[in-house]
Amino acid sequence: MKQSNIPALEGPTCPLPIADRGQIVLGHGSGGQMTHDLVRDVFQSRLANPILNAANDAANIIDAPPGKRLVVSTDAHIVSPLFFAGGDIGRLAVCGTVNDVAMLGAEPRFLTATFILEEGFSIQELELIVDSFAEACREAGVELIAADTKVTEKGKSDKLFINTTGFGWADSNLQIGGEQAKPGDAVIISGPVGNHGIAVAEARGNLGFSSQVRSDIAPLNHLVKALLEAGLDVHVLRDPTRGGLATTLVEIARQSQVNIRLEEENIPIDKPVRKTCELLGLDPLYMANEGKLILILPGDQTDEALRLMHITRYGEAAKVIGQVLEPSKGQVWLQTPFGTTRVLEMLAGEMLPRIC
Amino acid sequence: MTDPTANLRDASLTKSILAEVRRITTQPWNIMEICGGQTHAIMQYGLDQLLPPEITLIHGPGCPVCVTSLQAIEQGLQIASRPDVIFTTFGDMLRVPGNQADLFTARSRGADVRVVYSPLDSLKIANANPDKQVVFFAIGFETTAPTIASTILTASRNGIKNFSILPANVLVPPAMHAILSNPANRVQGFLAAGHVCAVMGYHEYLPIAEQYQIPIVVTGFEPVDLATGLLVTVQQLEAGQHEVTNAYPRFVTREGNQVAQKIISQVFEPVDRQWRGIGTIPLSGLGLRPGYASFNALSRFELDQTPLYESPLCIAGKVLSGIAKPIDCPAFGKECTPARPLGAPMVSSEGACAAYYRYHRIPG
Numbered sequence: 001m002k003q004s005n006i007p008a009l010e011g012p013t014c015p016l017p018i019a020d021r022g023q024i025v026l027g028h029g030s031g032g033q034m035t036h037d038l039v040r041d042v043f044q045s046r047l048a049n050p051i052l053n054a055a056n057d058a059a060n061i062i063d064a065p066p067g068k069r070l071v072v073s074t075d076a077h078i079v080s081p082l083f084f085a086g087g088d089i090g091r092l093a094v095c096g097t098v099n100d101v102a103m104l105g106a107e108p109r110f111l112t113a114t115f116i117l118e119e120g121f122s123i124q125e126l127e128l129i130v131d132s133f134a135e136a137c138r139e140a141g142v143e144l145i146a147a148d149t150k151v152t153e154k155g156k157s158d159k160l161f162i163n164t165t166g167f168g169w170a171d172s173n174l175q176i177g178g179e180q181a182k183p184g185d186a187v188i189i190s191g192p193v194g195n196h197g198i199a200v201a202e203a204r205g206n207l208g209f210s211s212q213v214r215s216d217i218a219p220l221n222h223l224v225k226a227l228l229e230a231g232l233d234v235h236v237l238r239d240p241t242r243g244g245l246a247t248t249l250v251e252i253a254r255q256s257q258v259n260i261r262l263e264e265e266n267i268p269i270d271k272p273v274r275k276t277c278e279l280l281g282l283d284p285l286y287m288a289n290e291g292k293l294i295l296i297l298p299g300d301q302t303d304e305a306l307r308l309m310h311i312t313r314y315g316e317a318a319k320v321i322g323q324v325l326e327p328s329k330g331q332v333w334l335q336t337p338f339g340t341t342r343v344l345e346m347l348a349g350e351m352l353p354r355i356c
Numbered sequence: 357m358t359d360p361t362a363n364l365r366d367a368s369l370t371k372s373i374l375a376e377v378r379r380i381t382t383q384p385w386n387i388m389e390i391c392g393g394q395t396h397a398i399m400q401y402g403l404d405q406l407l408p409p410e411i412t413l414i415h416g417p418g419c420p421v422c423v424t425s426l427q428a429i430e431q432g433l434q435i436a437s438r439p440d441v442i443f444t445t446f447g448d449m450l451r452v453p454g455n456q457a458d459l460f461t462a463r464s465r466g467a468d469v470r471v472v473y474s475p476l477d478s479l480k481i482a483n484a485n486p487d488k489q490v491v492f493f494a495i496g497f498e499t500t501a502p503t504i505a506s507t508i509l510t511a512s513r514n515g516i517k518n519f520s521i522l523p524a525n526v527l528v529p530p531a532m533h534a535i536l537s538n539p540a541n542r543v544q545g546f547l548a549a550g551h552v553c554a555v556m557g558y559h560e561y562l563p564i565a566e567q568y569q570i571p572i573v574v575t576g577f578e579p580v581d582l583a584t585g586l587l588v589t590v591q592q593l594e595a596g597q598h599e600v601t602n603a604y605p606r607f608v609t610r611e612g613n614q615v616a617q618k619i620i621s622q623v624f625e626p627v628d629r630q631w632r633g634i635g636t637i638p639l640s641g642l643g644l645r646p647g648y649a650s651f652n653a654l655s656r657f658e659l660d661q662t663p664l665y666e667s668p669l670c671i672a673g674k675v676l677s678g679i680a681k682p683i684d685c686p687a688f689g690k691e692c693t694p695a696r697p698l699g700a701p702m703v704s705s706e707g708a709c710a711a712y713y714r715y716h717r718i719p720g
Binding site: 280337343345 | 365367370371399400401402403405406471473474477579694713714715
């Protein structure tokens with residue numbers, strides 16, 4: 001076979017900039033061409049809407065309609081690892097903020113987001129996360145109307161942090177809040193508790209075995225809407241995230257200055273969650289949730305509330321778990337199956353597994 | 357598959373056993389559950405609320421976190437703070453206060469402190485970090501000793517040079533001697549810790565029952581187990597007996613797990629050890645035998661002698677030896693809470709003070 005006469009292009013050549021990298025580099029935060037390319041290819045392609053597409057430095061948002069008021073919430077998401085069974089930081093960043101807005105009885109409409117990226121973070125993983133972010137926005141029915149990306153030097157942040165701010169509208173005359181629980185009210189939980197905390201602990205490699213537990217991350221705004229549209233007299237809505245069901249109920253009891261009694265047997269806990277907690281000495285009542293809500297409303301409306309929740313997504317396993325008792329300093333009592341009573345306190349600090 | 361613990365948590369069975377305790381009790385009795393896991397379970401299920409008023413439960417020193425000496429914790433903090441060290445520990449230890457700091461504080465100041473579920477995980481960390489010294493905080497009773505010993509045997513066999521332990525394991529029978537020989541002792545019967553006995557058997561308790569004329573009942577951790585253990589103890593007390601009875605035969609035999617015992621005695625030997633709040637109890641700890649002395653972190657690092665400071669408000673020593681209840685402490689629930697513990701029993705979920713704080717505060 002004849003040898004080619006073209007000389008091999010070896011030795012010093014002019015170094016062309018590498019346009020397509022597999023990971024975030026500082027240039028992605030320069031504000032120049034690389035930033036524009038990243039925003040266009042990773043974000044705008046997945047999250048297109050007229051407001052975001054206008055690509056201005058700020059977004060005009062539509063005023064709240066007559067009879068409605070604006071509700072705002074903001075939340076930073078720094079979960080490690082970024083992916084876990086049942087979800088990832090993208091879905092979490094949408095649902096966390098959507099749920100906070102919804103817990104005031106508002107209908108979430110718009111989000112803004114800041115993505116803080118660490119130099120060296122995989123663009124492929126970023127794309128998966130933005131896909132999941134976009135999917136969660138569609139499911140919740142909210143639009144991303146302003147977004148920012150920043151890149152830190154390696155080691156100055158951890159892969160990816162996402163801050164989201166949510167805007168929604170609520171009926172001006174709605175009075176929903178942690179201070180509204182009243183004697184005679186029923187306490188309802190929308191489904192089994194503890195799953196998110198176990199799923200994240202497992203993804204961190206903290207369990208040492210597979211629990212088969214998936215995070216419950218979900219947008220709860222449609223469930224809230226169903227309850228409010230039915231005209232139920234909702235007193236409290238709260239999503240028991242960090243600190244779990246027990247800590248959130250203690251907060252509500254103190255805010256409303258009432259005692260709350262729970263029936264331990266009625267609190268739904270999935271078997272793998274219960275078993276994992278027992279093995280590690282953790283308490284499922286203090287494990288985080290990301291797709292559950294506590295509903296407190298007059299005791300005579302529980303049947304209608306449960307009927308509605310059972311036919312609405314993420315409320316299928318709702319149960320009455322307790323009731324609001326007399327005015328007091330605000331304590332939560334747990335009635336055990338043994339007929340004995342104990343007081344639930346707030347989570348003291350990080351949950352620590354016990355020794356033996 | 358059916359849940360094997362389901363009928364051990366049967367509320368009506370538990371209640372009927374405790375009703376029998378009420379029926380046969382004719383006079384006051386003080387019974388100590390040695391193990392913090394039992395204290396925790398009693399409080400969690402509220403079983404103490406179902407006992408007749410004559411029966412007083414005294415919570416024993418069986419919480420490994422609580423009894424680990426202040427000196428050992430200060431040593432751990434010093435070792436953990438070294439830049440060349442990865443310090444591994446069971447999670448409970450992180451929040452136990454030393455003089456001023458705990459391991460959480462050390463971690464926030466840059467110490468590499470990692471929670472492990474098994475000491476064997478420390479060897480994986482040692483293999484992955486050959487330029488670091490990995491030190492495991494060896495705490496616990498006879499239950500953690502076998503895996504710690506087998507970790508050392510593995511390290512020795514594989515020539516792992518960057519692994520050592522801070523030895524702080526303790527033993528149950530010497531603590532029972534210490535409690536019973538204290539002139540202020542009020543304990544009249546013991547629930548012995550089921551899982552310690554699963555390892556060691558119950559033959560060690562026969563001479564104690566004989567010497568002090570006290571019933572000792574090997575007891576498990578589920579509500580039905582605990583109710584049964586209490587019933588057997590009260591039956592003996594009412595009949596004036598002082599036997600060692602095995603009320604946990606699902607897991608415990610007279611001789612225990614002899615393989616585990618052999619591993620423990622291959623690596624460790626009994627040494628005098630300080631118990632926090634109680635003092636030094638002769639031959640109550642496990643020290644490394646001379647053949648494994650090179651795995652002792654105390655011989656690898658130069659440590660400063662720090663003066664030891666305990667909060668004057670804390671009565672942990674009296675709580676751990678059963679002389680006082682957590683609620684007898686003036687700081688309980690005020691200066692001392694699980695979020696800001698003054699003493700170790702308020703830290704661990706097995707600690708008597710923490711169990712009281714979480715489960716026992718009276719509604720109202």
